[in-house]
Amino acid sequence: MGKVYITTAIPYVNGVPHVGHAVDYLLADVCARYQKQLGNEVRFQAGTDEHGSKIWQKAKEQNIPVEEYVAANSKKFQDFISKLGVEYTDFVRTTDSDHQERVQKIWEKIKDHIYLAKYEGWYCSGCERFITDKEYEENNGVCPDHQKPYEKLEEENYYLKISDFKDQIRDAIESHKMLILPEFREKEILKLLEESPDVSISRPRSQLTWGIPVPGDDNQVMYVWMDALSNYITVLSYPDEDISNWWPAYAQFVGKDILRFHALIWPAILLALGLELPKTLSSHGMILANGQKMSKSIGNVIDPLEVLEKHGTEAFRYYFLRHVDTFADSDFTWEKFEDAYNNELANDLGNLVQRLSTMCKKNNFSLNHVPEIKLEKEYCDLMNEFRFKDAFDFAWEKVQAINKKIDDEKPWALAKEGNVEKLNQVLSGLVVNLLEVNELLKPFLPETSAKIAEIFTNEIMPPAEPLFPKK
Ligand code: MSP
Numbered sequence: 435m436g437k438v439y440i441t442t443a444i445p446y447v448n449g450v451p452h453v454g455h456a457v458d459y460l461l462a463d464v465c466a467r468y469q470k471q472l473g474n475e476v477r478f479q480a481g482t483d484e485h486g487s488k489i490w491q492k493a494k495e496q497n498i499p500v501e502e503y504v505a506a507n508s509k510k511f512q513d514f515i516s517k518l519g520v521e522y523t524d525f526v527r528t529t530d531s532d533h534q535e536r537v538q539k540i541w542e543k544i545k546d547h548i549y550l551a552k553y554e555g556w557y558c559s560g561c562e563r564f565i566t567d568k569e570y571e572e573n574n575g576v577c578p579d580h581q582k583p584y585e586k587l588e589e590e591n592y593y594l595k596i597s598d599f600k601d602q603i604r605d606a607i608e609s610h611k612m613l614i615l616p617e618f619r620e621k622e623i624l625k626l627l628e629e630s631p632d633v634s635i636s637r638p639r640s641q642l643t644w645g646i647p648v649p650g651d652d653n654q655v656m657y658v659w660m661d662a663l664s665n666y667i668t669v670l671s672y673p674d675e676d677i678s679n680w681w682p683a684y685a686q687f688v689g690k691d692i693l694r695f696h697a698l699i700w701p702a703i704l705l706a707l708g709l710e711l712p713k714t715l716s717s718h719g720m721i722l723a724n725g726q727k728m729s730k731s732i733g734n735v736i737d738p739l740e741v742l743e744k745h746g747t748e749a750f751r752y753y754f755l756r757h758v759d760t761f762a763d764s765d766f767t768w769e770k771f772e773d774a775y776n777n778e779l780a781n782d783l784g785n786l787v788q789r790l791s792t793m794c795k796k797n798n799f800s801l802n803h804v805p806e807i808k809l810e811k812e813y814c815d816l817m818n819e820f821r822f823k824d825a826f827d828f829a830w831e832k833v834q835a836i837n838k839k840i841d842d843e844k845p846w847a848l849a850k851e852g853n854v855e856k857l858n859q860v861l862s863g864l865v866v867n868l869l870e871v872n873e874l875l876k877p878f879l880p881e882t883s884a885k886i887a888e889i890f891t892n893e894i895m896p897p898a899e900p901l902f903p904k905k
Contacts, residue, residue, distance in 0.1 A: 436474045439680040440466050441666050441712075443688045444481040444526065447507035448489045451514040452728060453738045453754075453766055454689075454721040460754050461718060462687045463520040464822050467877035469684070471809070477680050479669050480515055481526035482508040486562050486658040490644035500644055504529055514738065519747045519880060526669040528646075528661055536668035537661055538649045543673060544706035547595045553634055556584040562658050564634055579691075589641065591634035592654060596698065599705045603627055606701065612711040614697060615820055616761040619690070619717060623697045633699055635660040663700045667709070682710040685820070693717040716820050719763035736766055748882050749775050749902070755878050756830065760823045776904055782833050783882070784902035790840065790864055791889050791896035797849055799861045801892050807873045817877075829874035836867050865890055 442458040445451070459480065466476045484504040493503035508527050515522060526533055541548070556565035560580030564587075576583050606612040607624060614620045636654040637645075645655035666686065670677040688696050693715065701711050720727065723734040742750050753771050756778075758764040794800070816825035845864075848857040869890055876883040882901060889895055 437477070437679055438466075438469045438474045438684040439477045439479075439670075439682075440469070441479045441683055441686045442481075442522075443692060444483040444528065444662060444665055445511060446486070446489060447482050447484050447504050447511065448486075448492045450507065450510050451738055453736045453741065454728065455511070455514070456518055456738055456750070456754055457718050457721060457758065458687045458689065459515050459518055459520045459522075460751060461716065461760065461820075461822060462685070463518070463522075464755060464877045465685055465687070465817075465820070466521060467880060468817050471873075471876060477524065477670075478520075478522045479524045479526060479666060480520070480522040481524075481665055481669065482511050482528065483658065483662045483665075484508065484527055484529045485645040485656075485661055487559065487642055487644065488562060501529070517739070517742050517747060519751060524669045526665045528665060532671075533665060533668045534646050536672060536674065537646050537656065537664045539673050540664050540668075540703070540707065541649055541656070541660075544594070544703065547598050547702075547706045548592050548635065549595065549632075550590060550592055552588070553591045554588045555586075557587040558582070558584055566629070566631065568629065589638050590654075591638075591657075592636040592648060592651075593632040594635045594660075594699065594702055594706070596630050596632050596702045599702045600627060600630075602705055603698065603701045603711075606711050607697070611713075612697075612701065613714045614693070615714060615716040619693060623694065626694055627698055630698055633702075635699075659695050659699055660703070663695065663703060666700075673707075683712040683714075685714045685716055686712045687716050687718065690717045690719055714820065717761070719759060719761060721758065722763055722765050724767055725765055741771065745771070745775055745905070748879050749779060751879060752779055756823060756826045758823070760821060772905065775902065778830070780900070780902040780904045782830070782837060784900045786833060786837055786840075786868070787886055787889060788896060788900050790836075790861075790868060791894055793845055793849075794861055794865065794894040795896050797845075797857060797861065799858055799865075800894060801862070801865060801890070804891060805866055805869065807870050809873060813874050822878075825874070826878050829871055829878070832867070832871045832874070836864060836871065839867070840864060865894070 440462050442462045445455050462478060466478045469476050489504060490500055493500040496503065512525060555567065556570045558565055558577045558580065560577055560582055565584050570584055604624060604627060607614060607620060614623055635657050636648050637657055639653055639655050642655045645658065646661050648654040648656055666683065667677060667681060670680050686696060696715050704711055723736055726732060726734060728735045753774050757770065757774055813825055813828055816828060843860045845857055845860050848860060872883050872886045885901060889897055
């Protein structure tokens, strides 16, 4: 049995969870559940990113002490993750005292690669990010994500010498020792790496009060990304404990918007610490609402709790894992969601379970023994390549094939003819097929898969209610 460590990006707590936040968790959860199916022991981190000016500002606007504000929002994220049926093992808050102390120790350990210098350039307070002159020109001085002009900054910062590690990072990316997914992003990241100056990892206390103090310099506070990226190892108790059981991570899931921090700054921190790089950085696309970026000002933000309340966890997982591309941007509309629910979950799967179990019960058919099921190679290949949507499609085609087989083999006609031997043979084939598919559905629809396994044991019992009542 191997040990597998899987991580998710830690969201800022300057707002409540939206549907986009679900993507990291669901992809990581599918990965984790599949690894457990293979017999591996999994550690699965989640958490919240709680420092930075934006968060501090929000708390101030609402007249709430910042500690209370971040605690309340962090709790909302924790509840949200649980509602998604995500089985995480560790939850880190960047305001945890253990995390803060460990980040300071990390800083001390990489000190040889840190220097103090003056920054003169551009900054986006929306992104909490320094902007290169090239980006400034490309975007005509306005942040495309926040529609706000970049601010001119002149301040002293500590810098991490990315330049000490460029060759090692490039080699790791090119050799796929640190695999970047989807692979078409690799080129883009390599280009950014070549262009990347050393990065600022602190800000003057006058600009940023809500953050972890830089050890040995009362005037400087750590920049949010230095603090946040470290969570992936502080949660494993680094540097207080040996983490070689779990590190390097098997997979780190992030959105495409933050891949650059994970593919450039994060590897530099790890290399400075003498730690290995993660094996895979998997980046997903954005969830759009009717083809547009979700934003409060447009008023098209979808509340995930509303979706969960109306349709439940399994339907949410179904849509976001099958109708949302694993790597590209995808759309959410209520219409698409409801179509997928009624035509696919309710019709293809719910109906199949209902009619097959009812036929078995009516004809006194029972399984002599529940067969042991091996996962198919084609499915495993897709899962091992992190192509989760494709693997889910593969499983769903098999669900549809069983429905077709029922229509072709017409067990009801065999029952009418009294051809018991043939009938039992057909039902047995169908039930085994369904149990095989059910194993493939397990990482995606864990609750449903458990219910199906319970229905189709030796004594087959139709469910009292359809698994997915039509809406
Ligand atoms: N705090 C940083 C991450 C630090 S990780 C060491 C951050 N937070 S975030 O709240 O802005 O984003 C958290 C995650 O949610 C990221 O992976 C981001 O890509 C993802 N998403 C945010 N909006 C999204 C969509 N609309 N669609 C899909 N994912 C989205 O960045």
